[in-house]
Amino acid sequence: xxxxxxxxxxxxxxxxxxxxxxxxxxxxxxxxxxxxxxxxxxxxxxxxxxxxxxxxxxxxxxxxxxxxxxxxx
Amino acid sequence: xxxxxxxxxxxxxxxxxxxxxxxxxxxxxxxxxxxxxxxxxxxxxxxxxxxxxxxxxxxxxxxxxxxxxxxxxxxxxxxxxxxxxxxxxxxxxxxxxxxxxxxxxxxxxxxxxxxxxxxxxxxxxxxxxxxxxxxxxxxxxxxxxxxxxxxxxxxxxxxxxxxxxxxxxxxxxxxxxxxxxxxxxxxxxxxxxxxxxxxxxxxxxxxxxxxxxxxxxxxxxxxxxxxxxxxxxxxxxxxxxxxxxxxxxxxxxxxxxxxxxxxxxxxxxxxxxxxxxxxxxxxxxxxxxxxxxxxxxxxxxxxxxxxxxxxxxxxxxxxxx
Numbered sequence: 507x508x509x510x511x512x513x514x515x516x517x518x519x520x521x522x523x524x525x526x527x528x529x530x531x532x533x534x535x536x537x538x539x540x541x542x543x544x545x546x547x548x549x550x551x552x553x554x555x556x557x558x559x560x561x562x563x564x565x566x567x568x569x570x571x572x573x574x575x576x577x578x579x
Numbered sequence: 580x581x582x583x584x585x586x587x588x589x590x591x592x593x594x595x596x597x598x599x600x601x602x603x604x605x606x607x608x609x610x611x612x613x614x615x616x617x618x619x620x621x622x623x624x625x626x627x628x629x630x631x632x633x634x635x636x637x638x639x640x641x642x643x644x645x646x647x648x649x650x651x652x653x654x655x656x657x658x659x660x661x662x663x664x665x666x667x668x669x670x671x672x673x674x675x676x677x678x679x680x681x682x683x684x685x686x687x688x689x690x691x692x693x694x695x696x697x698x699x700x701x702x703x704x705x706x707x708x709x710x711x712x713x714x715x716x717x718x719x720x721x722x723x724x725x726x727x728x729x730x731x732x733x734x735x736x737x738x739x740x741x742x743x744x745x746x747x748x749x750x751x752x753x754x755x756x757x758x759x760x761x762x763x764x765x766x767x768x769x770x771x772x773x774x775x776x777x778x779x780x781x782x783x784x785x786x787x788x789x790x791x792x793x794x795x796x797x798x799x800x801x802x803x804x805x806x807x808x809x810x811x812x813x814x815x816x817x818x819x820x821x822x823x824x825x826x827x828x829x830x831x832x833x834x835x836x837x838x839x840x841x842x843x844x845x846x847x848x849x850x851x852x853x854x855x856x857x858x859x860x861x862x863x864x865x866x867x868x869x870x871x872x873x874x875x876x877x878x879x880x881x882x883x884x885x886x887x888x889x890x891x892x893x894x895x896x897x898x899x900x
Contacts, residue, residue: 536825536828537828539820541793543797548590548797550591568789568811
């Protein structure tokens, strides 16, 4: 089991027990450029990721991205 | 991490402020700070009639929401650019802007560029040399013109835009790298209506990081268009934002300090207003009457006349120039 991070149509896996910030750095994402959510709840960077977590990342930099059609709720 | 105000679980940590807040207190904090910036930079008073430029994105919808919560009389303006990009980009962003307005009982004016000028932004870009087929140049020119016209025609006191600190810092970095002194002299939280025919402009979100406006939209349940324009892929401004974010990750507060130090330098007169050559040489466009520094017609009228003439030329069987 591990933690799955999803940013648009990109998916990454990291091991449980890491912080959000460390996980983002490990997969090469800028912590300043995304917000991490778990089951709709916004997470701070020091949140420890748990086994089986599905983390949805929301890009915050304006511009780019192939899925303009999708809205964020 | 705990909320500094109540000790509950924090929803957001703003490292540049050493401040973590829960959902409830963040949704209070951001409007309070917005009001503070409105007053600090003397953007507008409580009775001002505001026109908010709304794109359907997180910044403009969050700003409209905040201004509404603060009790300002703020109407919205959505400009239909006719950008599809295989994503129905414009129609979807218009739907979200209209839905936002309807749900809150707010007034939204929609200006459709194709209905106004006879072509969409991508069509216009393809027919002119301006921007070498990249629509961003024609788009920016058109939006500035339409926003100014709509604000003046509607009798609004201030045109308000959702520019955030990342937007401002990226523009500042770009203008600093090229020492574009005219643009540097003009950049700031407020752009005064220096000439008749120009509306006053203000950016109440100019000190919020982009992740903070996105967090506000998410926590507030505002449905917004996730990506910005499909033509923005590869834009220089995004490159600058990424560079700044790399530095911010190592030095929290760097973006804010970069922008605030610039404003302070302006305040101290270190970036002279005379550096802006356009400010002195503005006169009314012979076609539309809006101020321009170009002789005769303004760039907007020149560009759209050219777009229309190219359309006629093509219809008559000629090759576009």
